[in-house]
């Protein structure tokens with residue numbers, strides 16, 4: 001049990017998914033930081049997987065990686081981009097983890113003589129995880145996002161746990177926020193409150209009384225609508241807040257909430273002093289975003305480009321880099337599979353008007369040859385190229401085949417019979433049989449080669465960056481690559497692993513085995529994304 005005065009804000013979702021719960025929670029976190037408070041955010045996911053690491057992007061979108069190597073929901077990416085909260089594996093909890101812990105304890109004999117049950121054993125473990133995040137840090141607020149929609153069978157233990165926490169700590173230290181949908185019937189142009197009423201009823205049956213209702217709406221709720229929701233849902237009129245659709249960037253959402261006093265109403269709930277939230281750096285970012293001086297067109301070539309969220313952090317990091325260069329960003333998404341049968345001239349047509357090309361991470365064979373053909377185009381045409389993880393591995397394969405003359409060079413992930421396995425598994429990975437959580441994950445130290453382009457871009461001799469991969473550059477080919485002009489820009493010194501490559505005689509050709517996109521923030525854009533966009537703008541002016 002928490003013995004300090006940390007306050008807890010639980011955010012549940014009603015009516016349907018995709019209402020923007022993650023961004024709403026992140027926005028509240030940012031606003032509270034603007035009032036000078038220290039916050040952290042936890043995501044509780046009711047699925048039985050231990051983590052999303054083994055799920056397909058079609059199921060789950062991007063897998064986000066924390067500094068300590070947890071594979072998490074992409075909402076943690078929003079939490080880190082919006083707030084200063086340092087997230088770790090403690091901030092990402094799933095039903096699978098909870099049951100795993102309880103079952104291991106049962107096998108050890110910790111519950112000898114007792115029947116192990118959802119209440120209290122599962123709920124106690126959930127509560128412990130919530131209390132634990134504030135135990136080693138003096139936090140003012142812990143924000144907890146409960147994944148899924150109220151009414152789902154699998155979220156019940158989580159809801160029961162937050163009900164108990166309210167009982168234990170009392171209203172002064174706990175607040176419940178419920179995000180719902182107030183749809184507009186288009187013909188009548190009328191906002192409808194019934195789905196919200198039903199959702200709140202469902203919540204109340206579980207013993208949870210919302211303090212704030214965030215109503216996702218197409219246009220702001222009128223006072224009479226707020227009064228109606230308040231009457232039927234047992235909250236005060238002031239605590240019914242519009243979560244309006246906005247045009248423009250998601251980074252403007254905190255200001256929409258600020259205008260609608262989400263932060264002020266939250267502070268009032270806890271009887272805390274109500275001053276105006278101060279977010280000067282965030283305001284500057286939005287001002288620059290709204291007043292671009294240049295435009296830049298970046299191609300992202302991947303195999304999940306039809307999904308909004310599969311490359312979420314990459315798209316966001318590109319945008320941070322664009323704003324840092326006072327540029328308006330257009331991302332053109334290419335399905336790498338569609339490029340597989342293209343000849344050089346077709347690629348010239350397809351990439352006409354593109355200022356820079358990025359190949360992101362990925363797994364499996366599908367679309368690989370399209371990525372390699374794209375890289376040949378970027379390399380030979382002098383188009384700024386940024387490769388990330390699989391993107392770096394493809395750049396190495398491309399260079400091996402077309403510059404070093406290693407016919408049929410490949411990664412052993414795609415062809416284990418290749419005569420030139422320029423990307424391969426380390427011995428310690430070869431013996432691993434389990435798929436979940438066994439990759440090289442999280443932050444590792446990367447030391448740059450003196451004089452390398454990448455070290456100049458960072459302005460540093462070494463960095464810590466996050467990883468999520470199994471295969472590595474095969475060191476025995478290093479000399480052959482360097483002789484032909486592909487330089488190893490950075491290594492992980494402890495195991496002598498290649499972290500970055502670059503091409504000497506190219507306007508901008510940098511690829512990293514790590515994922516720099518996870519550390520980019522709007523008010524602290526990642527140097528590689530910033531410089532890639534700068535070079536791409538320069539390319540567009542040629």
Ligand code: GLN
Nearest residue numbers: 361362389390469470471
């Ligand atoms: N499939 C590659 C590997 O496991 C690349 C992974 C990635 O791009 N995240 O090494």
